[in-house]
Amino acid sequence: MAVVKKLSKTLAIFLLADLTVADIDYSQYVNLFEGTAGGGNMFPGVVAAPFAMTKLGPDVSSGTADAYSGYLPSGSFTGFSMMHESGTGGAPKYGVVSQMPVVGDVPNPLVDLSSGRASADQAQVGYYKASLVNGVVVELAATAHAGFYQYTFPESNYASIVVDVSHVLPSYRGLGWGQGYAGGSFSTFADGHYEGSGIYNNGWNLAPNWTIYFCGKFGQKPLSMKTFTGTNTTLNTYASQNGVSTSGTYRQGGVFAFAKTTVTSRVGISFISSAKACQSLDDEIPATTTLQTLVQNAKANWNGEVFSKVTISSTSASDLEMLYSNLYGMHIIPSNRTGENPGWVSTEPYYDDIFTFWDLFRCSTALMQVLQPVAYEEQIRSLIDIWRHDGWLPDARSSNYNGRTQGGSNADNVLADAYVKGVRGAVNWEDGYSAMVTDAEKVPPNNNDPIAPDSSTKEGRGALPDWLKYGYITPTFTRAVSRAVEYSANDFALYQVANGLGKTADASKYLNRSRNWRNHWNPQATSNGHNGFVVPRLANGSFVNQDPLSCGGCYWGDAYYEALPWEYSMNPHHDVATLINYIGGNDRFTDRIELMFKGGMVSGNSQFNYTIFNPGNEPSFTTPYLYNFVGRQDLSVKRSKYVANTYYNSGTSGLPGNSDAGAMQTWVLWNMIGLYPLTGQTTFLIGSPAFQEMTINLGTGKSLKITSTGGNNYSAYYVQSLKVNGQRWNKSWVTWSDVFENGGTMEFVLGSEPVNWATGDAPPSPASGDV
Numbered sequence: 001m002a003v004v005k006k007l008s009k010t011l012a013i014f015l016l017a018d019l020t021v022a023d024i025d026y027s028q029y030v031n032l033f034e035g036t037a038g039g040g041n042m043f044p045g046v047v048a049a050p051f052a053m054t055k056l057g058p059d060v061s062s063g064t065a066d067a068y069s070g071y072l073p074s075g076s077f078t079g080f081s082m083m084h085e086s087g088t089g090g091a092p093k094y095g096v097v098s099q100m101p102v103v104g105d106v107p108n109p110l111v112d113l114s115s116g117r118a119s120a121d122q123a124q125v126g127y128y129k130a131s132l133v134n135g136v137v138v139e140l141a142a143t144a145h146a147g148f149y150q151y152t153f154p155e156s157n158y159a160s161i162v163v164d165v166s167h168v169l170p171s172y173r174g175l176g177w178g179q180g181y182a183g184g185s186f187s188t189f190a191d192g193h194y195e196g197s198g199i200y201n202n203g204w205n206l207a208p209n210w211t212i213y214f215c216g217k218f219g220q221k222p223l224s225m226k227t228f229t230g231t232n233t234t235l236n237t238y239a240s241q242n243g244v245s246t247s248g249t250y251r252q253g254g255v256f257a258f259a260k261t262t263v264t265s266r267v268g269i270s271f272i273s274s275a276k277a278c279q280s281l282d283d284e285i286p287a288t289t290t291l292q293t294l295v296q297n298a299k300a301n302w303n304g305e306v307f308s309k310v311t312i313s314s315t316s317a318s319d320l321e322m323l324y325s326n327l328y329g330m331h332i333i334p335s336n337r338t339g340e341n342p343g344w345v346s347t348e349p350y351y352d353d354i355f356t357f358w359d360l361f362r363c364s365t366a367l368m369q370v371l372q373p374v375a376y377e378e379q380i381r382s383l384i385d386i387w388r389h390d391g392w393l394p395d396a397r398s399s400n401y402n403g404r405t406q407g408g409s410n411a412d413n414v415l416a417d418a419y420v421k422g423v424r425g426a427v428n429w430e431d432g433y434s435a436m437v438t439d440a441e442k443v444p445p446n447n448n449d450p451i452a453p454d455s456s457t458k459e460g461r462g463a464l465p466d467w468l469k470y471g472y473i474t475p476t477f478t479r480a481v482s483r484a485v486e487y488s489a490n491d492f493a494l495y496q497v498a499n500g501l502g503k504t505a506d507a508s509k510y511l512n513r514s515r516n517w518r519n520h521w522n523p524q525a526t527s528n529g530h531n532g533f534v535v536p537r538l539a540n541g542s543f544v545n546q547d548p549l550s551c552g553g554c555y556w557g558d559a560y561y562e563a564l565p566w567e568y569s570m571n572p573h574h575d576v577a578t579l580i581n582y583i584g585g586n587d588r589f590t591d592r593i594e595l596m597f598k599g600g601m602v603s604g605n606s607q608f609n610y611t612i613f614n615p616g617n618e619p620s621f622t623t624p625y626l627y628n629f630v631g632r633q634d635l636s637v638k639r640s641k642y643v644a645n646t647y648y649n650s651g652t653s654g655l656p657g658n659s660d661a662g663a664m665q666t667w668v669l670w671n672m673i674g675l676y677p678l679t680g681q682t683t684f685l686i687g688s689p690a691f692q693e694m695t696i697n698l699g700t701g702k703s704l705k706i707t708s709t710g711g712n713n714y715s716a717y718y719v720q721s722l723k724v725n726g727q728r729w730n731k732s733w734v735t736w737s738d739v740f741e742n743g744g745t746m747e748f749v750l751g752s753e754p755v756n757w758a759t760g761d762a763p764p765s766p767a768s769g770d771v
């Protein structure tokens with residue numbers, strides 16, 4: 001992490017004469033509150049650089065709603081803590097290593113010290129400000145491994161800071177996914193600083209005990225310092241009624257009092273030791289550092305490492321806010337924990353907080369490779385190192401522990417995508433492939449998850465026994481149909497890497513297995529005039545009678561996870577030609593997607609929008625672009641622009657569902673670019689670009705420049721013609737090597753009426769060769 005980039009004075013003067021894009025403050029266009037309401041669950045706090053380990057922000061409690069990122073638009077502040085996730089669902093994680101400012105003396109730190117919001121929170125890249133009803137103003141800044149708190153208290157005898165080691169984000173969902181506090185340590189030192197550690201467990205990934213160490217210092221010596229421990233039985237009863245581990249009611253921490261109106265504090269964190277936390281703190285935030293300096297450094301990090309890589313010609317404030325807010329939102333997690341891995345000693349990079357590949361493999365990882373080739377290679381190496389030491393690739397991972405796996409082993413897709421697009425560097429692909437083979441051949445030990453006890457929800461492919469025995473998954477296993485669709489894509493991923501590594505026998509085996517989704521296809525399943533859907537199948541070969549518009553509870557114990565049979569039936573993206581054939585040809589295929597955008601199709605299930613197409617969840621992500629396979633690129637543009645314009649904006653409710661660690665942001669970013677990636681393949685489907693000019697800096701002097709004339713706003717978006725690298729283009733797709741490998745140009749002419757320009761070859765269907 002390039003944490004603190006300080007330009008020397010002479011260098012800064014020199015640069016003034018040579019203004020580059022990096023000198024423009026794009027961070028001013030980021031709305032930190034994008035997607036913080038309406039279920040987006042975004043984290044609006046301080047992240048000092050992309051992937052920074054410290055994510056310092058408010059923890060707000062409403063007493064009923066889960067605060068997944070710590071933040072809620074309404075409720076009371078219970079603390080300001082150093083670690084958060086962003087945009088996730090499931091259950092809150094982290095909210096640990098906190099401070100809470102209290103006016104006056106604190107005789108009993110076990111009572112409720114929370115305070116409401118006096119006025120709306122404010123945030124900029126690298127900066128957060130909260131005004132509390134108790135009169136305290138809290139301002140926050142950070143670096144990669146440390147945070148800075150600046151408190152302004154009202155005039156009073158005492159300004160108190162309570163450090164509650166037992167503070168975590170609670171879960172009120174009653175699903176047993178609440179975090180627990182399992183103990184820790186807390187010490188104060190004569191010079192007024194404190195050190196300690198907290199042990200926490202559980203959360204959505206059912207993690208066992210994990211430990212974070214901390215080191216806190218104040219800008220002035222406290223007037224008094226007290227430590228406390230205790231148990232609050234009120235909280236105990238409350239916690240057990242709400243599915244929170246009752247050990248979480250043991251409390252521990254300290255109270256620091258000051259006779260000043262301005263109090264500052266610097267806190268370092270480490271997974272290794274409190275000595276390392278102190279070291280990082282002093283390295284990254286020396287005692288004389290000001291809040292302003294940290295904020296400026298954070299902006300410089302984000303401008304340099306992210307925002308300046310994508311520039312547009314538009315000067316419209318809403319265009320700029322949309323672009324840069326979404327670029328910001330995709331770079332918060334995973335967390336770069338290189339040097340902070342308590343699990344094993346390794347020279348490989350280490351990234352945690354993958355939440356989750358189930359969400360991210362379609363749009364995010366492909367864009368991450370384009371924008372962050374250096375970080376992306378590190379992330380791929382980290383995945384393989386996790387397999388090396390933990391035995392399994394993660395589908396999700398946080399607090400150094402794999403889990404949960406919702407469908408397939410989708411790290412396979414991510415590795416294959418990196419492989420086919422040429423990620424090499426220091427990646428050991430023999431090990432990478434072995435990791436994928438583990439997923440494809442070894443049954444993961446059952447972690448006996450109460451919500452899906454049939455097989456592992458931690459890692460790997462729990463339903464592998466059926467997959468190997470029948471070539472499909474019987475109802476013995478939960479999520480049988482949606483897992484089968486994903487296992488097919490995972491096996492296609494193995495095919496891609498095996499093929500590239502010259503393992504021809506493996507390649508043909510996995511290509512064959514990647515077609516197994518077909519074994520769930522019941523041509524007799526009927527819905528709204530369409531025949532043929534993926535349905536549950538019994539061991540004796542019979543299909544189960546299934547309404548293609550219903551997925552029952554659509555959750556862990558059901559046949560389809562979080563999406564309808566209609567949606568999963570459109571997901572074999574490596575075998576689309578077969579799918580078109582099964583559906584009855586190009587016109588029927590077009591008609592089927594059109595129906596997915598027709599209102600009033602799904603009723604009685606609040607989890608779904610009124611269209612079958614669900615903008616808020618990933619199994620629907622690719623659907624609007626599939627028209628490209630049947631010569632109707634115009635409809636891909638029409639529907640994908642509809643989705644972008646209807647469901648996305650840069651406001652607080654501007655995401656159609658949980659951000660899912662940036663998955664939503666990357667869907668709409670690809671829409672703005674005018675391309676859509678087919679993960680695991682080198683193919684990008686062509687949409688319609690949002691701007692007259694966009695330049696993506698690909699590093700090492702390469703760039704992709706996408707221009708458009710004749711339209712380029714929210715009405716005239718149909719492609720009239722296209723040139724790629726100066727050549728007239730008649731395919732509705734490009735490959736990685738066409739535009740990304742060495743950079744390139746795409747020149748669109750747009751207009752308000754559809755034109756049948758994409759008369760060339762259809763996009764590849766690499767698993768369909770046998771039909």
Ligand SMILES: *[C@@H]1O[C@H](CO)[C@@H](O)[C@H](O)[C@H]1NC(C)=O
Nearest residue numbers: 001002336338339374375378
């Ligand atoms: C990740 O963190 C390590 C250790 O701080 C650093 O060396 C590396 O450059 C970081 N990676 C990125 C992409 O910033």
Ligand SMILES: *[C@@H]1O[C@H](CO)[C@@H](O)[C@H](O)[C@H]1NC(C)=O
Nearest residue numbers: 108110111112232233234235
């Ligand atoms: C226990 O916690 C509750 C809720 O925060 C608080 O109202 C109560 O005063 C606390 N009891 C003790 C004995 O600290």
Ligand SMILES: *[C@@H]1O[C@H](CO)[C@@H](O)[C@H](O)[C@H]1NC(C)=O
Nearest residue numbers: 182183184199201208209210
């Ligand atoms: C978790 O940590 C606590 C405190 O050290 C310890 O008492 C408990 O046994 C640990 N639990 C497990 C499962 O290791």
Ligand SMILES: *[C@@H]1O[C@H](CO)[C@@H](O)[C@H](O)[C@H]1NC(C)=O
Nearest residue numbers: 470471508509510512513516
């Ligand atoms: C492909 O799979 C089918 C069963 O689905 C099997 O009969 C056949 O032998 C497989 N072919 C290869 C080359 O593995």
Ligand SMILES: *[C@@H]1O[C@H](CO)[C@@H](O)[C@H](O)[C@H]1NC(C)=O
Nearest residue numbers: 537538539540541542543544
């Ligand atoms: C398979 O089993 C189901 C349920 O027992 C039964 O209804 C069906 O007729 C069987 N199919 C065959 C082909 O035996």
Ligand SMILES: *[C@@H]1O[C@H](CO)[C@@H](O)[C@H](O)[C@H]1NC(C)=O
Nearest residue numbers: 606608609610611646647656
């Ligand atoms: C579906 O999404 C649209 C667009 O956001 C919204 O207007 C409509 O209320 C949603 N319908 C349901 C049932 O949630």
Ligand SMILES: *[C@@H]1O[C@H](CO)[C@@H](O)[C@H](O)[C@H]1NC(C)=O
Nearest residue numbers: 710711712713714715716752
């Ligand atoms: C932009 O859209 C408006 C309607 O929203 C239309 O009148 C105008 O012609 C469009 N501009 C261009 C350059 O296409």
Ligand SMILES: *[C@@H]1O[C@H](CO)[C@@H](O)[C@H](O)[C@H]1NC(C)=O
Nearest residue numbers: 728729730731758759760761
């Ligand atoms: C598409 O373009 C290619 C290359 O210019 C050309 O060979 C081919 O004939 C074109 N196909 C159609 C259907 O226009």
